Amino acid sequence: MDTIKVLVVDDEHLERALIMLGTHWTENGFEIVGEADSGQIALEKIEEEKPDIVFTDICMPFMDGLELTEKIREKYPHIKIVIITGHREFEYAQRALRYGVTEFLLKPIKIEEIAKIANNLKSEILREREAVEEYVTLKEQVNQSRNI
Numbered sequence: 001m002d003t004i005k006v007l008v009v010d011d012e013h014l015e016r017a018l019i020m021l022g023t024h025w026t027e028n029g030f031e032i033v034g035e036a037d038s039g040q041i042a043l044e045k046i047e048e049e050k051p052d053i054v055f056t057d058i059c060m061p062f063m064d065g066l067e068l069t070e071k072i073r074e075k076y077p078h079i080k081i082v083i084i085t086g087h088r089e090f091e092y093a094q095r096a097l098r099y100g101v102t103e104f105l106l107k108p109i110k111i112e113e114i115a116k117i118a119n120n121l122k123s124e125i126l127r128e129r130e131a132v133e134e135y136v137t138l139k140e141q142v143n144q145s146r147n148i
Helices: 013-021 039-049 065-075 090-098 111-147
Strands: 004-009 030-036 053-057 080-085 103-106
Touching: 004 013, 004 039, 004 111, 013 030, 013 111, 030 039, 039 053, 039 065, 053 065, 053 111, 065 080, 065 090, 080 111, 090 103, 103 111
Parallel strands: 004 030, 004 053, 053 080, 080 103
Antiparallel strands: none
């Protein structure tokens, strides 16, 4: 089974710990590939680890979660992004949607909600991977047919 890589980004250590330790990631086909306390560090980890899903807070020092989301979208459009925030302002949700955020969760978070969203995204990612594999296989078959 394909493992889904997850990166957790929040400037609050306890929030990161809650997400990382609050559910049975490995048993459910996920791998936590890292954590970051700022958007800048997150971008470095994304470059190294190539996660499938990023859970990120909005309010962080140096680079907030929306700016991080915008940068992820520019370079890694396939990554699923889940914003977790204490901000209830509609403007944040609007900007997040504009940047292609997959989910928008309000703090305090419920770990069951994180698990449910992660599993839904896992299904979506696996379907996308399957479609890409089918495309590659068809493309190879077409190329082989041309050679005949």
